[in-house]
Amino acid sequence: MSNIPYTNADLRAEAADQHNYLTEDPDFMGIGEAMDDSIVTSTEDGPNLTWGDLLPDEDAFNDAQKKIRTLIVGAADVSKWAVHLGADGLEPINTNLTIKNRAGEDRVRLHFAFAPDMDEDKREAVMEVIADAIRQS
Incomplete structure (x- = not known):
């Protein structure tokens, strides 16, 4: 202890x-x-x-x-998110997924962070799976 x-x-x-x-x-x-x-x-x-x-x-x-x-x-206060990402060794990327309404206004924005050793293809696959799930809903 x-x-x-x-x-x-x-x-x-x-x-x-x-x-x-x-x-x-x-x-x-x-x-x-x-x-x-x-x-x-x-x-x-x-x-x-x-x-x-x-x-x-x-x-x-x-x-x-x-x-x-x-x-x-x-x-926006993303302090907790930022601290947890750093403490967990995850790195935010510049790419995000933004969902707009019919008037073209931003309604949802998803930001992504990955382990530094995750290759680019896997990162893109994760983001595409999420985007596809949103499109289908």
């Missing part, structure tokens, strides 16, 4: 709480500092511009900075 008075579940729960807390009120200046040298994704295939390069005007940069902070604050 261990002398440790807490469980692995306690550690995961606290990590999820802390993860969420860090996104509730992110440091505005810290966001700007991180953005300044960060490559803007849409320029990765071209000139590789940082936010500072792309938006040399301070007002335009600050506007983007505010929008990014708003996205962080408004993001």
Whole structure:
């Protein structure tokens, strides 16, 4: 028996709480500092511009900075999911399955995470089985 008075579940729960807390009120200046040298994704295939390069005007940069902070604050709390994935050694992938209604609005989005040693064919097969099951329902 261990002398440790807490469980692995306690550690995961606290990590999820802390993860969420860090996104509730992110440091505005810290966001700007991180953005300044960060490559803007849409320029990765071209000139590789940082936010500072792309938006040399301070007002335009600050506007983007505010929008990014708003996205962080408004993001869904997936802290428990993220902590459990990391603790279990699973890696999220960029592909997701989105189900839309007839008006074209997103209604359900499934995100996937796999063991790092699961090959791409098996990953695709899992996602296809789920997509097929949804289509048939």
